[in-house]
Amino acid sequence: MTVADAVILFAALYASIGVGFAMLFVARGVGRVDPVARSAGVGFRLVILPGAAVLWPVLLRLWWRSSRRAPA
Amino acid sequence: MSVGYRAVQWSRPKRLYDACAAGAMLAYLALFVGAGKLLWTGQRSISDEVLLIRATGSGALAMLHVLLVIGPLARLTPRALPLLFNRRHLGVMTFALAALHGTLVVGYYHGFGAVNPIRSLLVNNTRFDSLRAFPFELLGFAALLVMFVMAATSHDFWLKNLGAAAWKRLHMLVYPAYALLVGHVALGAVQSPRAWPAAAALAAGAACVTGFHLAAGWRSRGQDRAAPVADGWLDAGPAAEIPLDRARLVCAPGGGERIAVFRHAGGISAVTNVCAHQGGPLGEGRVIDGCITCPWHGWQYRPEDGCAPPPFKEKIPTHQVRIVAGRVRIDPRPLPPGTATPPARETSGA
Ligand code: HEM
Numbered sequence: 001m002t003v004a005d006a007v008i009l010f011a012a013l014y015a016s017i018g019v020g021f022a023m024l025f026v027a028r029g030v031g032r033v034d035p036v037a038r039s040a041g042v043g044f045r046l047v048i049l050p051g052a053a054v055l056w057p058v059l060l061r062l063w064w065r066s067s068r069r070a071p072a
Numbered sequence: 073m074s075v076g077y078r079a080v081q082w083s084r085p086k087r088l089y090d091a092c093a094a095g096a097m098l099a100y101l102a103l104f105v106g107a108g109k110l111l112w113t114g115q116r117s118i119s120d121e122v123l124l125i126r127a128t129g130s131g132a133l134a135m136l137h138v139l140l141v142i143g144p145l146a147r148l149t150p151r152a153l154p155l156l157f158n159r160r161h162l163g164v165m166t167f168a169l170a171a172l173h174g175t176l177v178v179g180y181y182h183g184f185g186a187v188n189p190i191r192s193l194l195v196n197n198t199r200f201d202s203l204r205a206f207p208f209e210l211l212g213f214a215a216l217l218v219m220f221v222m223a224a225t226s227h228d229f230w231l232k233n234l235g236a237a238a239w240k241r242l243h244m245l246v247y248p249a250y251a252l253l254v255g256h257v258a259l260g261a262v263q264s265p266r267a268w269p270a271a272a273a274l275a276a277g278a279a280c281v282t283g284f285h286l287a288a289g290w291r292s293r294g295q296d297r298a299a300p301v302a303d304g305w306l307d308a309g310p311a312a313e314i315p316l317d318r319a320r321l322v323c324a325p326g327g328g329e330r331i332a333v334f335r336h337a338g339g340i341s342a343v344t345n346v347c348a349h350q351g352g353p354l355g356e357g358r359v360i361d362g363c364i365t366c367p368w369h370g371w372q373y374r375p376e377d378g379c380a381p382p383p384f385k386e387k388i389p390t391h392q393v394r395i396v397a398g399r400v401r402i403d404p405r406p407l408p409p410g411t412a413t414p415p416a417r418e419t420s421g422a
Pocket residue numbers: 122125126127129130131132133136170171173174175177178181193209210212213214215216253256257260264267270
């Protein structure tokens with residue numbers, strides 16, 4: 001495997017996890033992390049999606065923290 | 073000043089701004105394509121795809137220059153403030169045009185083959201040791217990735233949930249991205265004959281961006297008074313020198329945030345210079361309708377207690393003020409955000 005292949009494999013993995021996570025996050029996670037987003041519409045959720053796919057490690061942490069703070 | 077989130081926060085001025093920006097962008101592309109058809113003929117003629125690649129690439133880079141100059145320009149003259157308040161929409165448009173350029177290149181130069189076009193972009197040219205054959209496309213690709221992250225995190229949701237400081241650091245990546253693009257265009261120009269107009273335009277643009285940043289930095293240094301310390305408080309100069317409904321900026325010794333000292337309705341009040349929204353420079357704003365108004369997006373705070381007028385709930389730290397022998401004295405220790413402290417009266421202290 002060349003360096004380029006390794007880079008592409010890593011990017012593809014990171015992005016696939018990201019897209020999967022982002023769909024879950026915009027559906028359920030946003031409202032937990034930020035209560036203001038609870039009542040937001042589909043348009044807002046779609047606008048957030050690409051960023052959630054890139055920054056998923058950050059959001060995962062925020063989501064995990066908020067679920068520990070207020071279980072429900 | 074947050075109600076629920078919407079996909080795009082459009083208001084009438086923002087729609088107008090976006091329409092003007094989109095119109096200018098389309099006009100540029102049309103002009104570029106038209107001029108290209110007229111100029112590049114005969115032996116020098118190029119395909120429509122390459123013409124579009126050049127039009128979108130140079131258009132995106134031109135928009136990036138505007139974006140980079142707006143900030144320092146607004147510090148130099150308040151007349152540029154209307155450009156500033158909606159800069160984020162302009163940023164997203166710039167990314168969209170740059171993405172079109174990148175997509176056209178990847179499709180046109182790397183798409184016809186069994187190889188994954190992204191892989192082809194990565195492995196096609198690996199002559200990193202050569203200036204004359206450097207894989208300049210990779211520099212553009214890296215810059216495009218950075219621009220994508222910035223565009224994807226431009227919604228207020230990100231500002232709030234990443235925190236203003238982290239968000240700002242993330243969006244400061246525009247400078248490294250700009251450097252990558254200077255490399256992209258300069259090294260690309262080395263490889264193609266007759267690319268000197270693009271290189272010359274880039275040099276002029278880069279000089280502009282640097283010049284405006286230096287000028288704005290120099291100007292704001294001039295505004296700070298050294299504020300020598302007297303009994304732990306700072307001296308902020310003669311009260312009479314502060315213009316009505318405007319501020320003078322004071323530096324706390326040992327760093328820390330700057331303090332904006334406002335004169336309003338016969339009293340002197342001091343608040344932090346940092347807006348609670350995105351850290352805009354409150355001291356460059358004015359008092360409008362009795363409230364300090366941030367020059368960036370217009371958030372407002374009362375000078376006497378640092379609170380936004382109801383129904384809004386934002387608060388900023390205030391500072392105690394006295395007037396001694398006609399000179400303003402400021403306590404450099406900030407009071408908790410939203411703490412009321414009486415404005416110093418110009419007639420009383422002296
Ligand atoms: C995937 C990312 C990118 C790739 C693969 C790429 C590739 C290229 C290529 C192959 C050219 C030479 C075109 C020609 O004259 O035949 C070019 C030119 C150019 N690119 Fe990019 N680019 C990318 C991203 C960007 C970005 C993000 C910007 C700016 C925001 C940009 C700005 C320019 C400019 C200004 C030119 C010179 C156009 C001219 O000669 O008039 N590129 N790019």
